[in-house]
Amino acid sequence: MNLLQSIAAALTPLGLLWTLLIIGAATFLHELAHFALARWQGVAVRSFSVGMGPVLFRRLWRGTEWRLSLLPIGGYVEIDGMAAEEGPGGTYRQPTRGFAALPTWGKVAVLLAGPLMNLVLAVGLMTLTFASQGVPAPDRARIEAVLPDSRARTLGLQAGDVITAVGGQDLPETYRVNGQPHAGWESVRDLLATSGRKVLTVERGGAAREVAFDWQARVDGVQQRLGIQYGPDVRPANVPTALVTSLQTTAEAVPQILRAFGGLFTRFLTLDLSRDENVSGPIGTAEIVSRAAALSPWALVQVAILLNLSLAFFNLIPIPGLDGGRILLTLVGALRGRPLTLAQEQAINLTGFAFVMLLMVFVVVRDVSRFF
Incomplete structure (x- = not known):
């Protein structure tokens, strides 16, 4: 290949289309803000281009030439008085009007x-x-997926379950590992770093239950996996x-x-x-x-x-x-x-x-x- x-x-055609739309919208609004603040202060804007390079389409409207250019990578506005202006004899001088004023x-x-x-x-x-x-709830870990043929599957864990406590202790809002802050839901992984009796408090459908199991962290030197993919839970939030x-x-x-x-x-x-x-x-x-x-x-x-x-x-x-x-x-x-x-x-x-x-x-x- x-x-x-x-x-x-x-890449995918749909992905490329969305890429152009997202970047195009971000760039257009960026340049539109420059345009609006210049016009609000009475400064003329000579041109406004979506895209760069050769101009495919242009139209003069309200004193500004609106352009659509070939390359869909960015855009620009030409604000009066921002660039050097041409003087007598083909020389250039510092602008004194528009943006410069x-x-x-x-x-x-x-x-x-x-x-x-x-x-x-x-x-x-x-x-x-x-x-x-909803907003992230750092003290609650939501199980997003349970891998087939995993220990988690045999324990009855399901996608959508929410882990609220480990060993009878509620998950913290934050905790530190080697001095670095981490969200509390990430502490679930520390549970599996050591062997022994483990107890998870899990909520499902508004009801809480405990899942207890014996855990061996390593087998023949290989770190064992519980078999869940998880992240922070969310809570409903107003605006x-x-x-x-x-x-x-x-x-x-x-x-x-x-x-x-x-x-x-x-x-x-x-x-x-x-x-x-x-x-x-x-x-x-x-x-x-x-x-x-x-x-x-x-x-x-x-x-x-x-x-x-x-x-x-x-x-x-x-x-x-x-x-x-x-x-x-x-x-x-x-x-x-x-x-x-x-x-x-x-x-x-x-x-x-x-x-x-x-x-x-x-x-x-x-x-x-x-x-x-």
């Missing part, structure tokens, strides 16, 4: 609007999910509770996302092409979406949440060429009392843009390399 066949085997807070508002839109979208989708599906849980979940995700980006930059600088489960390129993303599409609509919503969170925080990284980099240059200009010169700004932005492009190429190459 050649490379293209290997990639095609990992806005106060510092106005510029930051335009630049910050895109990432904030993705963040709001992620929190909104999380709130919808929690309000519809305010779902919103609070969404905000807490987002705050908890920030360090993980930043560590993932930090790992990506380290791998890029050292040209490490080994696989990293925390960051996916376009092929890896399409593969994840393909798997999610085969599971349920809620699985696709989870992917959309992760993608919007990643897009929000990635764009806030202070690298020239990204929104975070532009915000940094704006703040530096405000602190200096005057903006950077055109030559300085162009050199910094060009360097940042080149870095981001090389990073994208690295991610794609690493994405493809795992098929070899």
